[in-house]
Amino acid sequence: xxxxxxxxxxxxxxxxxxxxxxxxxxxxxxxxxxxxxxxxxxxxxxxxxxxxxxxxxxxxxxxxxxxxxxxxxxxxxxxxxxxxxxxxxxxxxxxxxxxxxxxxxxxxxxxxxxxxxxxx
Amino acid sequence: xxxxxxxxxxxxxxxxxxxxxxxxxxxxxxxxxxxxxxxxxxxxxxxxxxxxxxxxxxxxxxxxxxxxxxxxxxxxxxxxxxxxxxxxxxxxxxxxxxxxxxxxxxxxxxxxxxxxxxxx
DNA sequence: GACACATTTCAATAATTGTTGAATTGTTCT
DNA sequence: AGAACAATTCAACAATTATTGAAATGTGTC
Numbered sequence: 001x002x003x004x005x006x007x008x009x010x011x012x013x014x015x016x017x018x019x020x021x022x023x024x025x026x027x028x029x030x031x032x033x034x035x036x037x038x039x040x041x042x043x044x045x046x047x048x049x050x051x052x053x054x055x056x057x058x059x060x061x062x063x064x065x066x067x068x069x070x071x072x073x074x075x076x077x078x079x080x081x082x083x084x085x086x087x088x089x090x091x092x093x094x095x096x097x098x099x100x101x102x103x104x105x106x107x108x109x110x111x112x113x114x115x116x117x118x119x120x
Numbered sequence: 121x122x123x124x125x126x127x128x129x130x131x132x133x134x135x136x137x138x139x140x141x142x143x144x145x146x147x148x149x150x151x152x153x154x155x156x157x158x159x160x161x162x163x164x165x166x167x168x169x170x171x172x173x174x175x176x177x178x179x180x181x182x183x184x185x186x187x188x189x190x191x192x193x194x195x196x197x198x199x200x201x202x203x204x205x206x207x208x209x210x211x212x213x214x215x216x217x218x219x220x221x222x223x224x225x226x227x228x229x230x231x232x233x234x235x236x237x238x239x240x
Numbered sequence: 241g242a243c244a245c246a247t248t249t250c251a252a253t254a255a256t257t258g259t260t261g262a263a264t265t266g267t268t269c270t
Numbered sequence: 271a272g273a274a275c276a277a278t279t280c281a282a283c284a285a286t287t288a289t290t291g292a293a294a295t296g297t298g299t300c
Contacts, residue, residue, distance in 0.1 A: 007134050014131035015288085016123060026213040035247060048289060050248055055287090069246050069297035077222045080211040084204055091200040093146040102197045135258085155277060168259060170278055175257090189267035189276050 001086040005060070009083050012059035017044065018052050022061055025075035032074030034067065121206040125180070129203050132179035137164065138172050142181055145195035152194030154187065 039049045056062045065072045092099040159169045176182045212219040
């Protein structure tokens with residue numbers, strides 16, 4: 001993943017509303033939701049929702065598909081996995097032993113932490 | 121991790137300069153670098169560097185320690201690991217089978233992708 | 241075709257973020 | 271104490287992002 005794409009993704013995730021939005025779409029994966037449903041769940045105006053949907057689309061974190069007069073949005077989970085892989089690589093940055101040591105010392109359950117191995 | 125902290129972290133990583141800065145500090149972990157060294161590497165003015173360092177500090181992604189008349193900055197790798205764990209949890213969101221399926225289909229090497237298991 | 245509906249686009253404004261140079265704080269060295 | 275240095279803070283301004291209401295686009299229904 002390129003730096004430019006990574007920063008676009010982080011910018012897209014940097015607002016409460018958009019993070020909630022993405023999570024909502026993950027929750028409703030793989031069917032997704034149409035814009036009106038999202039607006040109801042998040043209690044936000046259609047106009048403002050459009051704005052934030054566009055931000056997430058621009059980053060590629062969600063996709064959109066026309067469905068009659070509705071627009072159906074879905075989370076782009078593969079891109080999220082790529083993003084996680086990118087962050088994992090950044091945090092090791094050629095020194096996986098560091099990452100491993102910190103992970104071993106971490107309070108976070110090992111089960112949810114990424115594999116950060118030199119043979120990457 | 122709370123939503124508020126997560127969005128602060130993503131905001132901190134949403135600018136090229138700050139992402140580069142964090143990577144630089146990871147590269148020089150665990151010793152870190154003093155502000156002047158960072159400014160040289162990134163070719164940025166001291167003033168502007170201070171601004172972006174503060175943003176990363178605010179998010180908790182870096183730490184600072186006084187060292188004579190220098191200030192030494194270090195990457196907070198455990199927080200990055202927590203962030204990765206958070207994103208991993210978000211992308212599964214109670215439906216690990218989705219995450220697993222996408223990961224299986226992904227072009228990204230399995231070695232760098234996070235474990236995303238129901239027994240998390 | 242006329243109407244209701246789903247959603248976006250546009251325009252205006254408010255709020256936040258990014259950048260720059262000058263002034264300030266605090267440290268070291270002699 | 272005084273000079274040199276490291277880094278930050280401050281003030282001003284430019285640029286971007288967020289929010290709102292009104293108008294426009296396109297789709298389905300009678």
